[in-house]
Amino acid sequence: MIELIWNALSWTLLLTGGFCLLVGGIGLLRLPDFFTRVHAAGVTDTMGAGAILVGLMLQAGLTQASIKLVLIILFMLFTSPTASHALAQAALHGGLKPRLGEQREDSRSNT
Amino acid sequence: MFIAAAAAILVAMALAMIRVLLGPTVYDRILAVNVLGTKTVLIISVFGFLTERPDFLDIALVYALINFIGTIAILKFFEYGEAGFSNPEVTRDEERP
Numbered sequence: 001m002i003e004l005i006w007n008a009l010s011w012t013l014l015l016t017g018g019f020c021l022l023v024g025g026i027g028l029l030r031l032p033d034f035f036t037r038v039h040a041a042g043v044t045d046t047m048g049a050g051a052i053l054v055g056l057m058l059q060a061g062l063t064q065a066s067i068k069l070v071l072i073i074l075f076m077l078f079t080s081p082t083a084s085h086a087l088a089q090a091a092l093h094g095g096l097k098p099r100l101g102e103q104r105e106d107s108r109s110n111t
Numbered sequence: 112m113f114i115a116a117a118a119a120i121l122v123a124m125a126l127a128m129i130r131v132l133l134g135p136t137v138y139d140r141i142l143a144v145n146v147l148g149t150k151t152v153l154i155i156s157v158f159g160f161l162t163e164r165p166d167f168l169d170i171a172l173v174y175a176l177i178n179f180i181g182t183i184a185i186l187k188f189f190e191y192g193e194a195g196f197s198n199p200e201v202t203r204d205e206e207r208p
Contacts, residue, residue, distance in 0.1 A: 011112045018119030021150065025126030028146060034138055037130075041146045044123070052116060052153050056160055065165035072152065072172055079179035083145055086183060090190040091138040 006058055013055030020048035034091055035098045038084055045080035049073075113161040120154045137189055141182065148178030 020043055027040030053073050060066045127150065130143040152175045159167025 014112055014116040017153075018116045021119055021123040021153075022126075024146070025123035028130045028143060029126050034136060034142070037139060037142055041142055044146050045149055048123075049149055049153055052120075053156065055116075056156055059160060060165065063165070065168055068165075068168040068172060069156070072156065072168070072175055075172070075175045075179075076149070076152075079175070080149065083179060083182045086186050087138060087142055087145070090186045091136075093190055094138065096136060096138060 010055040010058035013051045013058065017048050017051030017053075017055060020044070020051060024048055033099045034096055035088060038088055042080075042084060045076065045084075049076050049080075113157055117154060117157050117161060120150050120157065124150045124154070141185055141189070145178065145182045148174070148182070152178065 024040050024044030027043065028037055031037050031040055050073060053069050053076075057066050057069045060069065124147060127143045127147045131140050131147065134140040134143060152171045155167050155171040155174060159165055159171070
């Protein structure tokens with residue numbers, strides 16, 4: 001019985017993670033600007049990866065694999081915000097400007 | 112259930128790959144490659160559980176580290192035009208007493 005509950009919990013987490021990965025992928029394709037696409041990548045990195053790895057941890061139980069999964073989650077939680085920050089800063093430094101509300105109307109009238 | 116998660120990861124990887132190929136600026140491509148690396152880590156771990164060989168987690172751990180370092184290195188290259196070692200400002204700072 002307890003095993004069934006744990007299995008259902010891990011399946012739910014795996015499916016939630018897969019759904020968030022799909023949402024992040026669609027956002028990466030559909031969003032209009034680079035700085036909005038960083039947000040889609042953030043959804044993928046935190047919610048998708050976190051939910052799938054925690055779901056795998058529930059399947060593994062208290063074994064060595066679980067410790068490795070905790071290490072992977074820790075590395076991802078440290079590195080993915082750092083990479084996103086460095087990306088946004090490099091894009092700003094490289095001359096990319098975020099699309100703001102007023103600029104959008106201007107660019108529409110111009111193009 | 113592992114198969115469903117693996118299928119979702121593969122579809123999301125295909126979407127990110129389309130963004131890599133389309134991307135208008137180089138930063139879009141770097142972002143999409145970073146996301147692609149994250150999903151590679153995920154699919155390596157899920158595949159390890161799918162085939163009941165948890166040793167794959169070691170590879171996933173190493174891949175997560177390599178992905179981060181590669182992203183930062185490519186970013187630094189594109190931001191400064193080189194990897195930063197022969198930057199004139201840096202050498203000037205080092206020569207300063």
